[in-house]
Amino acid sequence: MSNISNTIDKTGKIDFGGRVAIVTGAGGGLGRQHALALAQRGAKVLVNDLGGALDGAGGSTSAAQRVVDEIKAAGGEAIANGASVTDFEAVQAMVQQTMDAWGRVDILVNNAGILRDKSFSKMEISDFELVVDVHLMGAVHCSKAVWAIMNAQKYGRIVMTTSSSGLYGNFGQSNYGAAKMALVGLMQTLSIEGAKNDIRVNCLAPTAATRMTEGLMSKEVLDALKPEAVVPAMLVLSAQDAPTRTILCAGAGTFEAAHITLTAGAFIGIGGDAPEQLAARLAEVTDRAGEIVPQSGSAQGSNEVGKALAAAAR
Numbered sequence: 001m002s003n004i005s006n007t008i009d010k011t012g013k014i015d016f017g018g019r020v021a022i023v024t025g026a027g028g029g030l031g032r033q034h035a036l037a038l039a040q041r042g043a044k045v046l047v048n049d050l051g052g053a054l055d056g057a058g059g060s061t062s063a064a065q066r067v068v069d070e071i072k073a074a075g076g077e078a079i080a081n082g083a084s085v086t087d088f089e090a091v092q093a094m095v096q097q098t099m100d101a102w103g104r105v106d107i108l109v110n111n112a113g114i115l116r117d118k119s120f121s122k123m124e125i126s127d128f129e130l131v132v133d134v135h136l137m138g139a140v141h142c143s144k145a146v147w148a149i150m151n152a153q154k155y156g157r158i159v160m161t162t163s164s165s166g167l168y169g170n171f172g173q174s175n176y177g178a179a180k181m182a183l184v185g186l187m188q189t190l191s192i193e194g195a196k197n198d199i200r201v202n203c204l205a206p207t208a209a210t211r212m213t214e215g216l217m218s219k220e221v222l223d224a225l226k227p228e229a230v231v232p233a234m235l236v237l238s239a240q241d242a243p244t245r246t247i248l249c250a251g252a253g254t255f256e257a258a259h260i261t262l263t264a265g266a267f268i269g270i271g272g273d274a275p276e277q278l279a280a281r282l283a284e285v286t287d288r289a290g291e292i293v294p295q296s297g298s299a300q301g302s303n304e305v306g307k308a309l310a311a312a313a314r
Helices: 029-040 062-073 088-102 125-153 174-197 219-224 231-238 274-280 298-313
Strands: 020-023 044-048 078-081 107-110 156-161 199-206 247-251 254-258
Touching: 020 029, 020 088, 029 044, 029 062, 029 107, 029 231, 044 062, 044 088, 062 078, 078 088, 088 125, 107 125, 107 231, 125 156, 125 174, 125 199, 156 174, 156 231, 174 199, 199 231, 231 247
Parallel strands: 020 044, 020 107, 044 078, 107 156, 156 199, 199 247
Antiparallel strands: 247 254
16 A cells, blocks of 8 residues: 555645556546546556447447557556446456456446437437436446455445436436436445444536536536546545535536435324324425434334334323
8 A cells, every 4th residue: 555645645646656546438438537636646447438329329338548649648647448337247247357457446437328218208218228227227337346355455436426416407408317326326325334444435416518518508508617627526525534425516616415315394193184294284394494414224114114213202
């Protein structure tokens, strides 16, 4: 470990010297910026990209290789990989390629994704399944493939790419939104399971102008939403001093945090008029005053049972 830099170097800069990173979907757009930034700060980077079209069709390693060439031209170290994240065997081979080259995996940025936007009424089930397969199962495959390695080395940083479309919804993106919110659930549990071996798992919700968004926004907005503006959040979530179980939102140089919260609620009981009581007191139940960010799913049950026992004792 002596050849691995601390997160903050002597100049106060976040540093990744000696760290090894895998970035999926890194042949262009946001993923490319992630890979370049990690390499520029000292990480060795496997650049993964299927090289397909926006909807996932086709494939070529040329996009990934171009980014590798950029990194090498700047004095960094990188290798290319063209695996589809939907293919677990190919993903396992990708991780083995990384291990063969550098002997460890410190950082995984699950960035690969596709879009197949349509309103739910017009969407084919195959379009729903494929988007979930790429975004959710792709992140599952990659995370599973590095999990034992990170546990063994007692260090790991995993960044899931979620989206405001999952956190808050967006017309025409039921497939994308469902997959992106599922990644938050995956992050919540993996962060708990990884804590004992210093595996920190977080989510990044970017707003960036990429191939996926260029036809949807004005030039002025696109100029503000450069992918580079999201990168600082990824670097913080990938660093040695990273938080865990954090959802950072980033775009146009602004950074926010999103939280899954639980209101204090109200004890209503299970009498015959419980539905009517709940309807009458719904504003009280949904009142956000005093809400908490639970540290695990058991917080909901603890709150519910606690209120029930308190009511019974009265």
